Amino acid sequence: MLKDGKIWIANTEDGENIFLLPKMANRHGLVAGATGTGKTVTLKVLAESFSDMGVPVFLADVKGDLSGMVCEGTDSEDMQKRIRKFGLAEAGFKYQKYPVTFWDVFGEKGIPLRTTISEMGPLLLARILGLNDLQRDILSIAFKIADDNNLLLIDTKDLKAMLNYISDNNKEFAADYGNISKVSVAAIVRAVVSLEIAGGDKFFFEPALNIRDWFTVGSDGKGMINILDSTSLINNGTLYATFLLWMLSELFETLPEVGDLDKPKMVFFFDEAHLLFADTPKLLMDKIEQVVKLIRSKGVGIYFVTQNPRDIPDGVLAQLGNKIQHALHAYTPADIKAVKAAADSFRENPAFKTEDVIQELGTGEAVCSFLAEDGTPTVCERVKILPPQSRFGGIDDSVREKEIKGSLLYSKYFEPEDPDSAYEFLERKGIADAEEAARLKAEAEAAKAKEKEDAAAAKKKEKEEAAADRKRKQTAKTIGNSVVGTVGREVGKTVGGKFGKFGKTLGGNLGASLGRGILSTLFKS
Template identity: 70%
Template sequence: MIREGKIWVANTEKSEPVYLLPQMSNRHGLIAGATGTGKTITLKVLAESFSDMGVPVFLADVKGDIAGMINPGQDSADMQERIKRFGLDKAGFEYHGYPVTLWDIYGKNGIQARTTITEMGPLLLSRILGLNDNQSSILSIVFKIADESNLALIDTKDLKSMLNYVADNNKEFEADYGTLNKQSIGVIQRAVVALEMAGGDKFFGEPALDIRDFLTLGEQGRGMIHILDSQSLVNDGRLYSTFLLWLLSELFETMPEVGDLDKPKMVFFFDEAHLLFNDTPKPLLDKIEQVVKLIRSKGVGVFFVTQNPRDIPDGVLAQLGNKVQHALHAYTPAEQKAVKAAADSFRENPAFKTADVIEALGTGEAVVSFLQEDGTPSIVEKVAILPPQSQMGGIDDASRDKAIKFSILYSKYANGVDAESAYELLLRMGVEKEQAEALAKEEEEAAKAKAKEEAAAAKAAEREKEKEANRKKRAAKSVGTTVAGTVGRELGKKVGKQIGGKFGQTLGGNTGAQLFRGILNTLIK
């Protein structure tokens, strides 16, 4: 609840109100405690209060019991007793629902939440795929090649096509990027297929989620409460935590620098936060720590919700100024050590031993310390958390379907778009390459056939030339013989006549013909 411009979170044992200062909310926070100790109630009370202040909120619904915030709370004898005990009846407490937008990366229990492969980036995608350092390096190179080739990586089929392209042409890229092992590329491809089989492919596509759509207000100027249905998603811890980390990174990269504000621009609740840090490589841990440290200047507050503070790395835990610690059980030496570590993170209260109180807390009770106006943590107090004003528990399918389709963002994200990207471009490049190769082969065969025809034609022309030469030669011989014979006979006749007598005529004719033919043949030759 909002009281005197502050967030009324709980009451001490002396019925004194405990407040969270809105201007200190972007210094982040921790909500910790064993299962069933009241973490969800604390989360809802804070989310409701931020919404009442006009601050949008994002949170994950891991158990399916948060979506009920869309409806007013239900009165009961127990609630009436709590309202009087906290003095809420005099503070204007009333049941009411809140503006809620339901999201689901699988598109079943909320508006489809998508992003692209490119926007996810190789570092976060490597974590989803469970790649080792070498495989992650190769994936980063694939992203770089795609970027330099203007090949957009939108969905998983784009990524698989790009991996195949790099594998098929790895020799061309080795000079610039070193050895790109085909076996490692094959491991990445199989990891992508496994992600698709688990339903993760639905998360990658367009239209991609525009993080600025989270900065919306609902009725009466209340901040929109964006709830991600995570009942199925949390079963894949890497995908769940990496998606939330991507959202946080998008907020960091998208939001402008604003410095310290009277209230945050948005508050982000990271439930089951331990999943974020399980088996996380150091480069990613460094990135998380950097984002948490710097995002406060963007006016974004982040609250990590987990069972034990030791789930959070020290570098991140040191950034969490506002703390709500519910009960922790200590049955083993390790658990006792964890309780002591949790107690030591608070500013000591001389009235009690914090570690003892943490072990003895009941459901809905906690020890808290919030940052004061000067930025220092307050003395730890044992408190009882206020009840929420909205419905506790989930909603039925009809109410969920109505909430989804009546959202102002439903029409924007309901239908996926498969725009031209790496898959289509590489497919076209492959077809064009095959067509070019086929055309080149046809032209080569046509050139060979033409050359063969020209050679045959040249050979035929040469034979015809030889035939013509031989024909002319034979014709010349025939003409010579005929002319020589005729002229010789005529000459012989004339000589014979002159020689005299019939005998002389005959002898002269034949001898003259033979003599002239020989002379003519010699000349022709």
């Protein structure tokens, strides 16, 4: 609730108002406490106050009880007691609804919220897929190859097509990108399929969210409250956490530097924040710390909501200047240590022992400390949190559907689009390659058939020539025998007439030799 231009968040035991200064709201914050201690109410009061200032808000609704912000709060005897106790009537407290846009990664309880494989990037995607270092490197190479060949990676089928293409042609890529193991690629593809089964095939699609669409106000000038329904998404903690990390990165890369402002440009509340940091590689953790540290200069405030401050890494926790600590219960030595650590993060108030108070707090009570005008933390105070002005709890499906379809962004994001990207390109390339391979095969087969045909013709010709040669020789032999016989007989007669029988035989032999010699000379010539 706003009072004198400041966010009135709580009262001390003696009725002193406790404020969060708008100009310090982008120094980030922490809302912590055990289950059932009042974190959700605190989150709603803060979100309503930012909206009243015209500051857009993002909320991750893990339990489904933040959707009631779209409806006016309802009066009750308990609420009247609280209104009187805080003196809210005099301050202008009234039940009211807030402008809300509902979002849902799965498109079931809100406008579909999507991004693309390329925008997510290999580092965050590797975390979603649970890849080891080698597989993460190969995934990065796949992104590099796609980028070098101007191939868009929009959805999971684009990524699978790219990975399979690289695996099938790994020898061609080895010289420029190094050896790419087919086994590792197959493991990545299996992880992508698992992600599709978990709903990733709906999350990675076009049209992708333009984060600037969240920087809007309602018709009454209140900042738009963007509520991401996370009741289903939280079942896949890795996908939930990676989405939030992607969103932080998008904000950091999209928004310009603005320096110190009188109020934030936008405020984000990340519920179940411990999931952001669970099993996070150091490389990614360094990026988170960098974004949290620098994004405040872009006018964005980030508030982590979790059960225990130790869920937040020290490097991030050191950036959270505004702290609201609800009750923590200590049943074990580890719990006691956690309570002490939470108490030590506050600037000590000499009026009480913070460690003891944190364990004594009731529902709706907290220990809090906000940044003063000069940026230094105030001493912690034991306080009671104000009630929200919107409805407690959730809403029914008919109200939700009406709000979803009534949003100006519904028509922009509702229908999915499947642009021409890596999958389509590689599919066409595969068809073209197959046709080219078929053409080359047909040409090779035709050439082989012709070669076989030519060989058969040559062999046939060789046989025909051999047969003709044999025929010539046979003819020559026949003619020769006839000539030899004729010549021999004539010579024999002539010689025999003069020398008798002996001369006839000798004449025949001489005639035959002479005949053969004549034939030999004729055939040689």
